[in-house]
Amino acid sequence: MLNRYPLWKNLLILLVLVIAGIYAAPNLYPEDYAVQVSGTREAYTVDSALMSRLEQDLEKAGVAYKAAELNDGTGLIRFADGDAQLRAKDMIADELGGNYVVALNLAPTTPEWLSDIGAGPMKLGLDLRGGVHFLLEVDMAQAVGQRLDVYVSDIKGQLRDERLRYRQVEHLDDGRLSVRFADAETRDQAEDLLRGNFPEFLTETDDTEEGNFVYINLSEQTIREIEDYAVKQNLTTLRNRVNELGVAEPLVQRQGRNRIVVQLPGIQDAAAAKRIIGKTANLEFRLEAKPDESRANTEVYPFRTTPGRTAELERDIIITGSNVANAQASFDENGQPQVNITLDGKGGQMMSRVTRNAIQRRMAVLFVEHKSRMVEQRVDGETVEKRVPYTEKGIISLATIQSTLGNSFRITGLESSQESSELALLLRAGALAAPIYFVEERTVGPSMGAENIKMGVTSVQIGFALVLAFMLLYYRVFGLLANVALTLNLVLLVAVMSILSATLTLPGIAGIVLTVGMAVDANVLIFERIKEELKNGMPVQSAINAGFSRAHTTILDANITTLLAAVILFAMGTGPVKGFAVTLSVGILTSMFTAILVTRALVNLAYGGRTLKKLGL
Structure with missing residues (x-):
């Protein structure tokens, strides 16, 4: 029958x-302000x-709260x-002091x-x-160093394997x-070997009273590749680290030659967020120095968990x-904490x-952290503060090698299970290829977000009305x-965005407003x-069907063209542009469903199967 959907299609749409x-x-259901x-x-x-x-304590201080919960410690x-939340957080x-993390x-x-x-x-x-x-900055000099x-x-290993005796290899x-x-x-033999095995080296020789030298420089292209790799590796590591910690919809992207932007929606405590992403820990595995080894080839490091205890290690890093x-x-x-390691x-x-x-020598696991601190310096007669990077290294394990180690072994000597869990997370997420330092940090308060949401919702309401x-008129x-x-x-647009776990941004709200206008096209x-067919004398039911x-x-044609533009925006854009493209794409698809199928179903229910001479159109 003309203009009637079968029951199954109506039920499917419903x-x-x-x-x-x-x-x-x-x-x-809006989220509650909370203190964790x-x-x-x-x-x-x-x-x-x-x-x-x-x-x-909150009740005595007159700070009203809705509920208190305890989940997994x-x-x-x-x-x-938000005002009560901020007061409670400070209080x-x-x-509790420094033994607890109190985060918004x-x-x-x-x-x-x-x-x-x-x-x-x-x-x-x-x-x-x-x-x-x-805004983080990657230390390019450290990356190359x-x-x-x-x-x-590597050079020492190559020379040993070829039995070419050297006196010193130095950076x-x-x-x-x-x-x-x-x-x-x-x-000369060593220079030929190094040129063949390391094509990225630029070598030159020099003979002095102290000995015969090969000096090695890296080509400009190699330096650029190292720097580019450092930024890309740090991007990957930061993404993995944030994802491991369950931060929803973070933005981690490169900015310029040596900077990285990190945005963490929903986290209001900048100090806690810095602790999440700013940990620049790494490990170095080194052999303990032999008693008769030259002090020029060794370094002394303290133990992290035993004040006053030190050990002398070889400068050469195994891995x-x-x-x-x-x-x-x-x-x-x-029952002591440990970390089980698998190597590539x-x-x-x-x-x-x-x-x-x-065998029977001791190998140390050195914990390395790159940090920075503010120091006062005199510049043009004035005292200014400058951030200076520095590195802390401490031994967390010094164990005797009982047999040849391969891809799997374990690290012991950790202070607590929390330290072992954190170390495992950092290693699993990947090591930073170079130190990173915080250049800029901003906290976007929830009041600004609430104002943006209010204005966005108002714009949707006005456009919708x-x-x-x-x-109707x-x-x-x-x-x-x-x-x-x-x-x-x-409703369908919001549902699809929620199911896809898409992130709604202010440009995304603009996409919704645009969708509202386009949906009725x-x-x-x-x-x-339909009106045109009625003017041409076509019967009402036939005109509806033809329309x-x-x-x-x-x-x-119209919607596919717009959808292609949205896809290109998503592929080429970043951040807010992608948010707009996602919302627009979903809105196009849902509007086609509702405008064609849902509207047709409603028209069929209102007019289908009836004998009509005129149509209220």
């Missing part, structure tokens, strides 16, 4: 709309007694507004039954939800490597944390090559049906085609 309504529903409390170490746990004490106190931090947070209020089926609200971007923004240190070990302050030999013949393929925290047979292929080969000739009024009954479909389109085309059928091609 099912889609019901599911959309369910998955859009969590967005009706957790211990810095295993000895400092958050339990019910501590939470009761905090609740009593982490306390969460909810508040009705709790003063009460936003806690979900989605009903449990919706969460159980995987329904959750849209994630909000930094401009809407608030959070922290960091660390690679040169690795080359020192000079001017960025060159120096290899000293006792005679010119051995020097670093960059050779770690996997790391898992666990406990040894005595290259790391396993290097570890095996060194340890097979070092104007479109509804126009359609111009197309009357058909306009009313189109307005119902437009409302359902918004298809209906306008259909209704105008929907013949407008499909034009609708598809």
Whole structure:
């Protein structure tokens, strides 16, 4: 029968709309302002007694709170507004001191039954939800210097394998490597070997009273490749580190030659966020120095957990944390924390090559942290503060090698299970190829986000109301049906964005506003085609059918063209541009569904199967 959908199609459309309504529903439940409390170490746990004490302190101070919860050793106190949250955070931090981490947070209020089926609200971007923004700088000089240190070990290994005796391999302050030999013949053989095995080297020779030297420089192209690799590796490491810690929808992207932008929506505590991403820990594996070894080839380092205890280690690095393929925290047979290490292929080969000739010697695991501090300097007669980078190194393990080590072994001597878990996480996420320093940090408060959301919602409401009024006044009954479909389109759009866990930004709200205006285009085309067919004398039911059928091609052409533009924006753009492209793309697809299928279903229900001489259009 003309203009009648079969029952199954009506039920299918209804099912889609019901599911959309369910998955859009969590967005009706705004998040609570909250303060999260957790211990810095295993000895400092958050339990019910501590939470009761905090609740009593809040009540005495007159700070109203909604609820207090304890989940897996982490306390969460909810508040009705941001002012109470900030007051409570300062008060709790003063009460607990430095043994606990007190962080601002936003806690979900989605009903449990919706969460159980995987329904959750849209994630909000930094401009809407608030959070922290960091600008990090990669130390390019250190990136090249660390690679040169690795080359020192590689060169020594190559010369030993070829039985070419050398006196010293040294990383000079001017960025060159120096290899000293006792005679010119051995020097020339070594130079040929190094040129063949290391094509990136530029070599020159020099003969002095101190010996015969080969000086090694890196080509400009190699230096650029090292610097580019350092930034890319740090990008990957930071993304992995943030993802491991469960930060929702972070933005980690390169800016310029040596800088990285990190945005963490929803995190309001800049100090806690810096602790998450700013940890620049790495490992170095070195052999303990022999008693008769030259002090020029050794360095003395302290133990991290035993004040006053030191050990003398060889300068040569066997492998670093960059050779770690996997790391898992666990406990040894005595219940002490440890980290089980799995090396990549290259790391396993290097570890095996060194340890097979070092049985019964001790190998140290050196924990390396790159930090920076503010120091006062006199410049033009004035005292100014300048951030100066420095490196801390401490031994966490010094164990005897019982047999040749391969790809798998374990690290012991850690202070606590929290330290082993953190070390395993950092190694698993990947080592930083070069130190990074915080150049800029900003906290985007929730009040700014709330204002942006309010303005965005207002713009959607105004645009929506104007479109509804126009359609109703111009197309009357058909306009009313189109307005119902437009409302359902918004519900469907929000549901799809929520299911896809897409991040809504301020440009994304602009995409919704644009979608509202574009969503009725298809209906306008259909209704105008129906009016045209009626003017040509076609019967009412035939005109309705022709209007929907013949407008499909034009609708598809228009929407596919816009969809392609949105896809290009997503592929080429970054950050806010991608947010706009995602919202626009989803809006195009949902508007085609509602404008063609849903509107047709409503028109069929209102007019299908009836004998009509006139149409209210």
